[in-house]
Amino acid sequence: MQGTNFDFEKPIAELEAMIASLKSVEGRSKAAAEGIDIDTAVEPLELELHRVMEKVYGNLSAWEKTQMARHKDRPYSLDYIRLIFDDFFELHGDRLAANDEAIVGGLAKLNGQPVVVIGQQKGRDLKERQRRNFGSARAEGFRKALRIARLAEKFRVPLFTFVDTAGAAADLRAEEHGVSEAIARNLMEFSLLRIPVIVTVIGEGGSGGALGVAVGDRVLMLEHSVYSVISPEGCAAILWRDKAMANEAADALKLTAQYAHQLNLVDEILPEPLGGAHRNVTDMALTLKEALVRHLNELSGSGETTLVDGRYSRLRSMGVFQEKVSR
């Protein structure tokens, strides 16, 4: 019953509970007493569970997706890094002032090939969350990311970034150390990196804080991840002065992977295991790895100039507007 903690998951939770109860030692002994083969008896229930899950998870609303993306058991950057890459050698520090643990990064191998990885990391338990500022990087985190990205460029290896943040930190220290400058610089410098850059939004793509490590040649999103200019709560507060209307705001913002793909802002949506990435991290990592390798192979033939020009064209194409001759 891991992860079935949202309203929309109630029917699933009930079915799962029923199946679990039937299959329990107690349930089995009861059934045995009545001469019933429990595994056969449970089969239709399991089929029903599967059907319900497909229905629920295939039709999540934008707000439900947001909840999935923020799920406490959702795999984080380091989970994927460990499952996908070999010999991860974590690097620390921005070489300026601090080691912001909301960002992790380092050297690694992907199928034997040297690569550099950077991820936003929320933290699993309370202590780790505090240490990582709940995944909200300050200026130092974005500068750490840039330093590590430049190492990748220096040694001509591809860069993979993993996006998962509610947004950049907006506290006093963040402002003092120029979090705006740090994000802005990353947007510019990442656009100029002379190496392949592949971005994956694995959970929450929260505003400028997400974008600060999300300029690349390819942007992928996991099926139930979200990417938004503002949090649904923030949007609701502005639109209706009511944070509780986050549901409606999420709809309005169209912050799902599916919609981002429709707008050509992301290149591919990676299907999650039924019920979400956290229900089968290994499978999710396999899907992700396959996609990363595939996109990297597509990019590997390109020269540096082609890459940088392509990345620019990609960004330049983003936007929907009308060009009317009359004014």
Next chain:
Amino acid sequence: MQGTNFDFEKPIAELEAMIASLKSVEGRSKAAAEGIDIDTAVEPLELELHRVMEKVYGNLSAWEKTQMARHKDRPYSLDYIRLIFDDFFELHGDRLAANDEAIVGGLAKLNGQPVVVIGQQKGRDLKERQRRNFGSARAEGFRKALRIARLAEKFRVPLFTFVDTAGAAADLRAEEHGVSEAIARNLMEFSLLRIPVIVTVIGEGGSGGALGVAVGDRVLMLEHSVYSVISPEGCAAILWRDKAMANEAADALKLTAQYAHQLNLVDEILPEPLGGAHRNVTDMALTLKEALVRHLNELSGSGETTLVDGRYSRLRSMGVFQEKVSR
């Protein structure tokens, strides 16, 4: 009598006082009463003063030079910048965390040509000194200098730096923000700048803090400036556990411009007005300007690679050692 505040300047101060007294309103009226032409009468005294000054200032010890270099009336970077350059447009900030006022810098024109200038600035009165941390830059100051230097490189204009610091700050904040890293990075990055870089030690060239803005194609020193790996006081404390032996330490360190020139570590010594730069700032600025223009003209013909290679060779040649075949 400005600036005659050191022991070695006593005979000068006495003569100056005598001449001033004779030339005062009171002195003149007394002389007139006795039918003496005061200007004629004073002439031999003035000649004597000149002779004494030449003798004293032409034979300053290393420690006396140190005192001259630290003289409270000595012109600072901004004084020279204002006298030598036109349309100085000061820039601020390291774009990272702070605006360290121990370093000043900006855009300017030299004889109508666009240039960038960077200087270490001690501050004239107590309030300014505190604001500028007595000219001791923290990490932020060195990073500000690098940012401004990179602007010069970006727009292909020559860079002039003016060195005048007792040393880099060594307080908690300096360590926290990586003053070592900031100095080290400047040493490296300045060595790679693809523009002419001309450095002048105008006062105190204090250790790594001075060097942090002093890697260039030419290094000039004013006649009574000093340049040292450690302060005489610090050296005395280590050698003889007695800071009061700074005099002896200064001798041992051979920290004068003249000695640095002899070791080929600086290219030219610029003569100061008799009695020191502070006695005639305008003349000093003229001398300095002439030298800066001359050295810039010498460098202007060089291509970028020649410049960078030349700067590297220059640094590589610094050092005195023996290469013995036997060990």
Next chain:
Amino acid sequence: MAVSGWFGRKRKDGSPAEGVPDGIAVKCSSCSQILFVRDFERNQKVCTKCGHHHRLNAHERLEITVDEDSFEEIDAVLQSADPLLFPEYREKLHKAKNTSTSSEAVITGTATVEGFPVVIGIADFTFMGGSMGSVVGEKIARAIEVGIEKRFPVIMFTASGGARMQEGLLSLMQMAKTSAAVGRLGTNGIPFIVVLTDPTTGGTYASYSCLGDVILAEPGAIIGFAGRRVGNQEVGVKLPDNFQTSEFQLEHGMIDRIVPRKDLPLALKTLLEFFALSAVKESVIAGN
């Protein structure tokens, strides 16, 4: 929320920017001084008593910045769509077009400033709070590309609450688009001058606005990442009085100079002359 017409109604956006106030006097929002409109306008909407810099709309800014008759607007035809069918967006756009002097939250074009040819972009806070949607991002990117093509320095006057929420992720991407354009400008060696004006926050500040070779700011402007309210939510942290102002940003190394409005022409002249000279020099080098 700068000034309200003295004899007129209080304007909805609080700014006197959309033309001449309909009274003969205005009240300074900072010091409450009653000012004759004529004096106020003559003083470029800087309070003659307290020096508070009231907001200018894009056309007022243009008028006091570029040489007379030199401005040629580009991309005026770009109009916002409503790709997300976002609640009330069309209405807001419609209203903005009727009340703002600009047709979008930024106007861009070529001009001469103190005799020097430039590409200039001026944000207009009176158009939906200067927010950056697809049109704003596109106009800025195109303007920068004109700068690259003509080798003119690019000057941006900013004034914006941030990204335009109503365009969702599309508006977020304008941060990346404009910043990447600045990157191209830089690799082409063309100068980028930013003048931050009140207010510049959020995604607008955290993108092209922070990337000037030289960054100037008007005194007392609100400049920051998140709103002050957000920052205030932290427990037990006392925010400095000047938090998220020009002065705070100067102190923290983010901007080069605070320049009073009346001194901006000289500042821009000095910078443009410097860059013009360095560009000449470069072409001489290139000719070698």
Next chain:
Amino acid sequence: MAVSGWFGRKRKDGSPAEGVPDGIAVKCSSCSQILFVRDFERNQKVCTKCGHHHRLNAHERLEITVDEDSFEEIDAVLQSADPLLFPEYREKLHKAKNTSTSSEAVITGTATVEGFPVVIGIADFTFMGGSMGSVVGEKIARAIEVGIEKRFPVIMFTASGGARMQEGLLSLMQMAKTSAAVGRLGTNGIPFIVVLTDPTTGGTYASYSCLGDVILAEPGAIIGFAGRRVGNQEVGVKLPDNFQTSEFQLEHGMIDRIVPRKDLPLALKTLLEFFALSAVKESVIAGN
């Protein structure tokens, strides 16, 4: 000031580094535990009780770092002069040559580490506190140039109190010389790995030591700009307990990882393998 021989006299430089201590036991300077010399040596001079990393001299370091018989020293013939005729310098050099296992404060050469060819430099604190004079600067610069020439990664183990005062301004210039050499290494795309060991301070820290592509440090090492005493002089500022240690520098973003001595081989192997693979890739690209 690490360990004193248990049955022997306390050594002048306080370090057990110059060969086998003359007793059968030593006392850990950190936890005061009495340790058998054999265990202590076997544990690479890391206290078996408290884990304190005692200093190693250059040859001890070499032994536990490079593959057997792979080290070929370069520039061993470089000897310090006394260009300033500095008080007592000759005597100090003479004494250092007699007591240190190294002929100067750094040894440099080529070697293989975990099978990968490298240029390696190892500072020796037993030679005049590892101070950087003309010879040290020259040896480091030459070693880096060998790295450029052979396209071998360069690894530097640091241990130094700073510049060698006795060579005056010449020693200061070694900061610039070594840093410029690292710059050349970088523009040639060759990796530079730094391992900071106890102590690394002053001009040594503020030059090449801070410029590694990857910077590792041993636990508990003193690492900083000025001495702790200098920092202490500030009035009213409480210094953190870990001020100027590896841990402080990690916290402040200056180093990548703290690696216990026993784990250094694996860390270096991982890094060297990564760089070897990326170099292969690069040459493939270059061959296109």
